[in-house]
Amino acid sequence: MENLAIIDLGSNSIRFVALRIADNHSYSLQYQEKESIRLGQGLNQTGILSEEGMHRALTCLNVYKHIMEVMKIDICVAVATAAVRNAANGSEFLERINAETGITMKIITGEREAYLGYLGVINTIALKDCLIFDLGGASIELTLVRDGESVHSVSIPIGAVTLTEKFNMQGNIDAIVLQDCLRYVKKKLSDIKWLREIDVPIVGIGGTARNFAKMDQRAESYEFSKIHNYIISLHSFNTLYTQITTRTSANRKKIAGLSSERADLIVAGAAVIRTIFDISGSLSMTVSGCGLREGLFFEYYAKYMHMDKPRFDDILDFSINNFIGTLGTTINCTHYDQVTRITGMLFDQLKVLHGYGGRERLLLMTAARLHDVGKIINFYDHARHSAFMIGHAPLYGLTHREQMIAGFIAGFHHGISRKTLRAYRYASMATAGDWDMIRKLSTLLALAEASDLTYEQIVKDIHITLAENVVVLVLTTIPGATYNAADYEMKQIVKQFKKEFGAALILVWK
Incomplete structure (x- = not known):
């Protein structure tokens, strides 16, 4: 340890x-x-x-x-x-x-600061091409990422504190002073040739970027308070920018979500981000809650683990494994692996019936790998607890909506429950189409869970035959296995399967 x-x-x-x-x-x-x-x-x-x-x-x-x-x-x-x-x-x-x-x-150095920020982002946000900026009080670091690699980086000695002092922007904002500040920042950034019209999303690190996320979430009545990986469109940023730069100092402090500690610095910070949007041609900003500190940790962790590089090839897979590891011995990994394996086989062999692709499969596999984590809270209603834990766990590589969907899929692995839906406050983050998918995929997870009811991993293989309105599921067991309990439990889901997929399900054991 x-x-x-x-x-x-x-x-x-x-x-x-x-x-x-x-x-x-x-x-x-x-x-x-x-x-x-x-x-x-x-x-x-x-x-x-x-x-x-x-x-x-x-x-x-x-x-x-x-x-x-x-x-x-x-x-x-x-x-x-x-x-x-x-x-x-x-x-x-x-x-x-x-x-x-x-x-x-x-x-x-500024260059090392940029690199550490890059490590913090690349290991926690699934963007292969982006422009990372880390706006601090006295400097800004910019890193251009192509195919996951840092190809250009630079540190410029301008920041929210130094710009605020240089242009005296703490109080009410004069339009001429604001334009002077914008011209100054643009001149500083325009000297960076590789920054122009790069046509990639921008990723913001630092207090100013995080504060814009909080303001946008309040403006949009966004239910989920998580900042990391929150996306702000250029249109939404411009709306907030106008409010920030046209209000009096007293009224600016009343903007919902604006930190009182940052109210005097937000104008200068906004000017920098506005300029980055303009020069880069980006249409959105992803806000990162991870940056320099996480970069320092990943660098240390890589050395501690004797890794070749301080980067994870699959950030979702790594973060799921890490989260499971933090839960200790309460996790039955053999059961989790069996349920995940059978779930994947069901998804793949029923693709003609459901029509979903790789992204939906990823969400289902995430739900399967973590479907029982709620037991650490309470065995009773553990599916509902699992939904909440998955939705709020430090998982990387999924959008906010996707992470919630994975949680919902796991939440219904003991059957579709209105009680679970009513109890979960983030239900509106999923669309009607999402809910149709959630019900279908949670049915597959429920079947896989039922097949390992006794935690003996008796199912070795499955094979599905599709006929008109009939699905024949043949389950091959390990020699000498007793499958009565699993058969009984799976048959409890046959009615739900017919409702979601429009086909009768027949179970055959061999």
Whole structure:
């Protein structure tokens, strides 16, 4: 087991996370803390970190040191970014941190900051081609990703704090000042030749991007509060941008979802994102809740696991395995694997009947692999608990809607239940067509679950024959198997199968 802390000392905020790598190699977040310390405030004018900002940082760091002692954390990866990197007294401040707290902190370059942000995104969002930007208080890092690889990256010393101070944009916004800021940012970004008209989605890291996600979710009455992998269209961004840049300072603070801590910085941040949209030609922004800290962790985890590279080839598969690993010995992996195998065979051999493709299969397999996780809460109603857990688990590679659909499929693996539907608040995230698919796929999962009712993995193979309005399911068992219980349980689903697929189901055991 390994306990690890990561500290990210930025220009606007300081963040602390504690993670644990278990003996089974699964990892989990144990603790998180974030404070707005405005370390970079005044840096534009003085070129040094202010005593007030350093004091705020040290206060937090002393708290984090105590937390590490309580949690028995021996390994701390601590980095400082643009504010400390650009300040004349940055190195001196790190020496002071070490002397007062015992924490050893390193300044990282802008290029390394961009790379770590890339690792945080590429391991948690299923985009092979995109432009990643990490907008901080004193710098912005941009990385162009093609086919999953970082092909270009750059760090530019402009950020939400420094731009706000440079153009005095804390209060009411003058239209001329805003245009001056936009021209300044555009000039800085236009010098990057590979950035023009790249025609890929943009992925935003940092407080400004996250705050836009929160505002858009409130504006859209979005039921799910998850920020990571939330997508904002260009149209929605422009609507929010207009509100932010035309309201008075007092009215701007009333925008639903806008953090009070960021109300004075949001205009400058919005100007940067607006410019990125314009120059790149992108039509949407995916907001990432994962960035530098996650990149640092994945880098550490790769070394700990002796991996060739700090990247996962299949982020959904890895995150499902990791989530199962965090649940401990309560999981019957042999049963899970058997149900998943039979579910996949049913889906593939009934494709003529249901007509679904690879993406739907992926959602069904996700549901199958995690269908019983709700037992960790309570055996009774565990299918409903599984639905909630799957919908909120740290799974990567699915959209919000897809993750919810996988949860719904698992939620009905003991039969279609109106009780489950009424109890689940996110039902409106699925369309009528989605619900038709959910009912069909959950029926297949229910059949697979019933075939392993006794947890003996008696079904070795299946073969399906389709005739007019009749499905003959032949189940081949292991030698000497007793299949009475499984046969009885599967026959309880025959009526549901007929309703969903319009065909009679006949079971044959051999």
